[in-house]
Amino acid sequence: MERTADGGRVVDVARRLRRADTGGWGETALRAAVTGLGWEWRDGDAGPRLVTGLVPDGSGAGAARLRPVGRFERDYARGGQEYVGLYVPVALPDGGAAAKAAAFRAAAEALTEEFGPASVMGVYGDPGPFYDSAPFWGSPFLRWRGRDDTLELHPGQHGPELLLQPTDPVEDWFWRQGHGEAHAVGGFFGSRRDPANAGLGFPGRWRTGDWDVFAVALGDFLHTLPAETSALGIKLDFGLHALVPGTHGPVLFHLACGERLEIAYDTEPLGPGVTDPATFGWIPAASRPAALDHWIDVPYHSGDFGIGETDGARLAGMMVATLRDLGVASPKDLSLSDHAQQVGDYHVSYYGLTLEENP
Incomplete structure (x- = not known):
């Protein structure tokens, strides 16, 4: 069974995600958006799982998912937002870090050809947004920033994912890591001279004498x-x-x-x-x-x-x-x-x- 979506399918899903009406990221609007994408919504203990058929597999790792606003997200959510991300796996490569990096790069090249260079790129390090642990293989990301919603090629535990997220919560989380405590934020963060980056903020760095x-x-x-x-x-x-x-x-x-x-x-x-x-x-x-x-x-x-x-x-x-x-x-x-x-x-x-x- 195919466990990697080809570049054309990845781009098609990315286009549809960018056009999706997330309606403030409340559940009612997102249910309608998922239906509009032709996907099936299934409720679960860890949040909704979405059957997309993009990279089917027996383990369920290929299902898309929505990230609910929980204890780690609530300080950054805005207004009536009930969710802060829609994650869509685009590849579940067999093998270790090399296979996952190669799958990420293939998806990155297809998306860059379609949308142009990402406005923001980098490596999350550990912790990632909302205090997630970094995947074992690495945590690279490419972000096409939008005013309300942002599309990202995201590092999942099993391989690359498309992530549609409201722009403000993840940027607010990142900004607030500038408190100067050790290991507050890791990796690196790069931005281009791009109108999409207007108003983008950067946290202060932490330093150590130890x-x-x-x-x-x-x-x-x-x-x-x-x-x-x-x-x-x-x-x-x-x-x-x-x-x-x-x-x-x-x-x-x-x-x-x-x-x-x-x-x-x-x-x-x-x-x-x-x-x-x-x-x-x-x-x-x-x-x-x-x-x-x-x-x-x-x-x-x-x-x-x-x-x-x-x-x-x-x-x-x-x-x-x-x-x-x-x-x-x-x-x-x-x-x-x-x-x-x-x-x-x-x-x-x-x-x-x-x-x-x-x-």
């Missing part, structure tokens, strides 16, 4: 990054400055991640006498050259990792151990290179990295 807290955040950021960048069809390419005593804060590390992830470590600005990087797990380029392109010298690197191969905690541990050994006093003495926030046509904020960003 190496252990930073190591956890960095490890979480890295762990699923190849799946996420591959799914989005982007490449991240930036350096990390470190205020090593006796220096002016050189770029020590360079991260490159598209379909594979590799981190370079440049010891040249530090002069002689540093601890052998191999002590922390860095690989000498003399014995194994770097696999990816880097814009700094690469005497040492992390090795390269594909989807499902990255041990984020280990890589973060290597970087943090190296920085502490060099005498960097705090994660607050780290910052991103000055072009890090430009990813294609998107201006990106890296909430999961907690680092100062240099415009």
